[in-house]
Amino acid sequence: MTASSTVKHGSPILQERVELLEIATRLRAEVASRIVGQENVLDEILMALLAGGHALLVGVPGLAKTLMIRSVSEAMHLGFRRIQFTPDLVPSDITGTEVMEEDATSHSRLFRFVQGPVFANILLADEINRAPPRTQAALLEAMQEHSVTVAGETMPLPAPFFVLATQNPIEQEGTYPLPEAQLDRFLFEIRVSYPDEDAEIAILRNTTGREHAPLEPVIDAEQTIALQRMVRDVPVADVVLQYVARLVRATRPDEKDATRIVKQFARWGAGPRAGQALVLGAKAHALLAGRHAVSPADVRRVAHPVLRHRVLLNFAAEAEGISAEQIVDDLLEHVPAPKSDIRV
Numbered sequence: 001m002t003a004s005s006t007v008k009h010g011s012p013i014l015q016e017r018v019e020l021l022e023i024a025t026r027l028r029a030e031v032a033s034r035i036v037g038q039e040n041v042l043d044e045i046l047m048a049l050l051a052g053g054h055a056l057l058v059g060v061p062g063l064a065k066t067l068m069i070r071s072v073s074e075a076m077h078l079g080f081r082r083i084q085f086t087p088d089l090v091p092s093d094i095t096g097t098e099v100m101e102e103d104a105t106s107h108s109r110l111f112r113f114v115q116g117p118v119f120a121n122i123l124l125a126d127e128i129n130r131a132p133p134r135t136q137a138a139l140l141e142a143m144q145e146h147s148v149t150v151a152g153e154t155m156p157l158p159a160p161f162f163v164l165a166t167q168n169p170i171e172q173e174g175t176y177p178l179p180e181a182q183l184d185r186f187l188f189e190i191r192v193s194y195p196d197e198d199a200e201i202a203i204l205r206n207t208t209g210r211e212h213a214p215l216e217p218v219i220d221a222e223q224t225i226a227l228q229r230m231v232r233d234v235p236v237a238d239v240v241l242q243y244v245a246r247l248v249r250a251t252r253p254d255e256k257d258a259t260r261i262v263k264q265f266a267r268w269g270a271g272p273r274a275g276q277a278l279v280l281g282a283k284a285h286a287l288l289a290g291r292h293a294v295s296p297a298d299v300r301r302v303a304h305p306v307l308r309h310r311v312l313l314n315f316a317a318e319a320e321g322i323s324a325e326q327i328v329d330d331l332l333e334h335v336p337a338p339k340s341d342i343r344v
Helices: 003-009 012-032 039-050 065-074 133-145 197-207 221-233 238-249 260-265 272-288 296-307 315-320 324-334
Strands: 054-058 080-084 096-102 109-115 122-126 147-150 153-156 162-167 186-191 266-268
Touching: 012 039, 012 065, 012 221, 012 272, 039 054, 039 065, 039 162, 039 186, 039 221, 039 272, 039 296, 054 065, 065 080, 065 122, 065 162, 096 147, 133 147, 133 162, 186 272, 186 296, 221 272, 238 272, 238 296, 260 266, 260 315, 260 324, 272 296, 296 324
Parallel strands: 054 162, 054 186, 080 122, 122 162
Antiparallel strands: 096 109, 147 153
16 A cells, blocks of 8 residues: 555544644644744744653743743643742752641541642743752752652652743842753753844734633643654654764764864763754654654754753853854854755
8 A cells, every 4th residue: 555545545543643733733823822923932842842851941031931831831731830939949849748647536647748839741940040959959850750759759740741941041149050960851941032023012912902811722641642652753864863963972072073162162062861852852843844754954953952051161161252052053064964955
């Protein structure tokens, strides 16, 4: 049976894939009906979710970072919790705590675990860098293992599980920079920039009139997990995997293939988790574009959100105003990509 006849007669597997992709498209459209002028940001959030990863949104106040995450959760039929990170937050405020209760009949006392807000499908960690390091670290196990260990007992978190965090890049007083180990757990660092003039006018028009109706949930937990499986099933050619490996290895200043700017300005490069994030992000991008294989263009599209928080700069870079963005630009220019006729 040819591919065309399979499509014509309707393979159940193919039909399911088409329906799931249509759901993903509706999800984006539903959120875009409320959020104006942040198309790239919305695409990267959606790619991170479908790749099964977490995302850190970095931008100055007032750019709708929190609203965007709330809108995504509203359009998904999933459990949502929000934590406002503050300096007095302690780990148990996130993971939960044990409380002592007395049985009314036997008068015996026992401990009962009260789940914290981390027990949700989507966790909004608002201004994550305002909490002290030990509280930030309470999320490490949850982000990596999708579980929480309290009093020696390990409890799984609901599936799917996403951490979508926000951070203000300009206000550093009273904040605690995220450690590199935790930054590496975020699949993407998404930069939220100012809207252009037309988008800003639309924002003023949409937010100063009557309140909009709530968003309609278009996807549930089972469909989200199915889409994540679809992402992982997208094939990647060996030449593309080799390109990913070369990109990641070129971020390490001690590697012989590192570029001149990396050797001069990078203190530490990206680890293997960056390569995994590049592949998964590229798979999600290809799938959302309706393609059934990953191209080098897909890898290049996700290179900035994957690598910008994994390349650590040295003092010379700070002194000369060199940013991680410039280093990623340099990598994409100097690391040769396999030939492909696909453009993003």
